[in-house]
Amino acid sequence: MSALGHYLEAEGIPTVSISLIREHTVALKAPRALWVPFMLGRPYGVPNDAAFQRKVALSALRLLERTDGPVLEDFPDDAPYEDLGDVPEAENCPVSFPRMRSEGTLGERLADEIAQLQAWHEVARRHNGRTTLGMTGLSPRELGEFLDAWLRGQSKPLFREGLALAGALKLAADELKTFYYEAKGVQPGRRTPSEVLRWFWLETAAGETILAMRDHAMQSADPSMKGLATLSLVPRAAHALLAARPAK
Amino acid sequence: MVRLADLPEAESKGHIDRIATLPAFGTPNLAKGPSLADRRIALLTTAGLHLRSDQPFDSGGAGIDYRVIPGDVKAADLVMSHASVNFDRTGFQSDWNVVFALDRLKELVRDKVVGSIAAFHYSFMGAIPQVTRYEPKARELAAMLRQDRVDGVLLSPV
Numbered sequence: 001m002s003a004l005g006h007y008l009e010a011e012g013i014p015t016v017s018i019s020l021i022r023e024h025t026v027a028l029k030a031p032r033a034l035w036v037p038f039m040l041g042r043p044y045g046v047p048n049d050a051a052f053q054r055k056v057a058l059s060a061l062r063l064l065e066r067t068d069g070p071v072l073e074d075f076p077d078d079a080p081y082e083d084l085g086d087v088p089e090a091e092n093c094p095v096s097f098p099r100m101r102s103e104g105t106l107g108e109r110l111a112d113e114i115a116q117l118q119a120w121h122e123v124a125r126r127h128n129g130r131t132t133l134g135m136t137g138l139s140p141r142e143l144g145e146f147l148d149a150w151l152r153g154q155s156k157p158l159f160r161e162g163l164a165l166a167g168a169l170k171l172a173a174d175e176l177k178t179f180y181y182e183a184k185g186v187q188p189g190r191r192t193p194s195e196v197l198r199w200f201w202l203e204t205a206a207g208e209t210i211l212a213m214r215d216h217a218m219q220s221a222d223p224s225m226k227g228l229a230t231l232s233l234v235p236r237a238a239h240a241l242l243a244a245r246p247a248k
Numbered sequence: 249m250v251r252l253a254d255l256p257e258a259e260s261k262g263h264i265d266r267i268a269t270l271p272a273f274g275t276p277n278l279a280k281g282p283s284l285a286d287r288r289i290a291l292l293t294t295a296g297l298h299l300r301s302d303q304p305f306d307s308g309g310a311g312i313d314y315r316v317i318p319g320d321v322k323a324a325d326l327v328m329s330h331a332s333v334n335f336d337r338t339g340f341q342s343d344w345n346v347v348f349a350l351d352r353l354k355e356l357v358r359d360k361v362v363g364s365i366a367a368f369h370y371s372f373m374g375a376i377p378q379v380t381r382y383e384p385k386a387r388e389l390a391a392m393l394r395q396d397r398v399d400g401v402l403l404s405p406v
Binding site for chain 1: 252256258259262263264266267270273274275276277278279280281283284287289292294300303306309317323324326328329331332333334335336337338339340341343344345347348349351352353355356361362372374378379380383386387389390391393394398399400401402403404405406
């Protein structure tokens with residue numbers, strides 16, 4: 001972010017950057033920056049709080065008039081507590097909570113789980129007015145089948161031209177996770193980012209599937225699979241959760 | 249985010265290690281412009297955003313090209329294909345403005361706090377190993393911004 005600011009300023013375009021990692025911004029001497037004390041993934045603070053987001057945007061934009069750079073200001077407020085509120089009753093889901101199967105193969109449990117979450121995902125789509133799915137062109141059921149087939153050594157045709165296998169697996173895994181996260185986001189109960197993360201990686205067959213993909217990719221002789229295994233599938237926060245889980 | 253020193257080691261180590269790999273930039277000469285109420289503002293994010301119909305970013309982390317986001321984009325058409333798994337995506341899934349604050353920028357223009365909005369906005373994918381690799385594309389982008397008469401860019405990471 002800071003590097004882009006330098007290159008644009010050198011071309012005569014004034015810039016101001018929001019900074020999430022202050023130490024990086026200092027090291028790179030960002031031309032103008034507003035450091036914000038928010039979690040990674042949320043540069044404007046918190047979803048569905050227009051007043052707070054506006055304050056962040058305006059605090060950054062006002063720095064554009066400064067010419068005594070590098071400018072680094074600290075935004076004074078933490079992000080407000082994220083209260084996603086209840087989903088209106090009219091949008092509520094007509095099905096009960098998914099009961100995750102404990103028997104069957106991983107592929108069978110994954111397929112069952114996806115089927116049970118489908119109705120919740122439809123609630124999420126209505127509630128959010130959109131979905132962020134759609135890059136692969138595969139339905140959630142097909143995403144599960146694609147990943148499970150690869151794990152069983154029965155690869156299906158890639159869904160997009162020009163993609164390498166590792167890239168296709170990454171996109172499909174991310175999209176499956178997005179389906180789960182969006183569906184979970186409208187279920188009653190605690191829905192903070194950390195609770196959703198914990199649920200996905202510790203309680204779902206989808207999380208188990210992606211962990212199995214990581215292990216499978218790690219064994220591959222293909223170098224691109226090593227990158228997939230080490231960097232692109234399982235977040236550091238999930239590693240920490242899994243490491244802290246009591247041994248069975 | 250909270251300062252790196254406040255994070256668990258598993259979370260902070262990669263960010264701390266990265267500091268030693270960052271290039272040394274000199275003190276920047278800041279470009280000048282009119283007051284905010286007369287500026288034309290574009291958004292530039294490194295969140296790996298693009299139209300659903302557009303090509304996803306390189307999942308190998310080498311995606312140094314950018315995607316063009318039309319100013320009349322709808323939230324329903326914008327998706328994220330960032331390679332990193334180490335940031336929250338529930339915020340963007342719930343409200344695009346927490347990553348790409350186009351609605352807030354439109355409100356600031358409506359309220360005459362900001363002059364106008366660019367015809368196009370732009371997205372790169374962050375978390376690439378060598379940030380200097382952005383330079384050719386950033387300079388190419390500067391020409392497009394000039395053509396759009398942009399005199400203020402609000403950059404945001406993810």
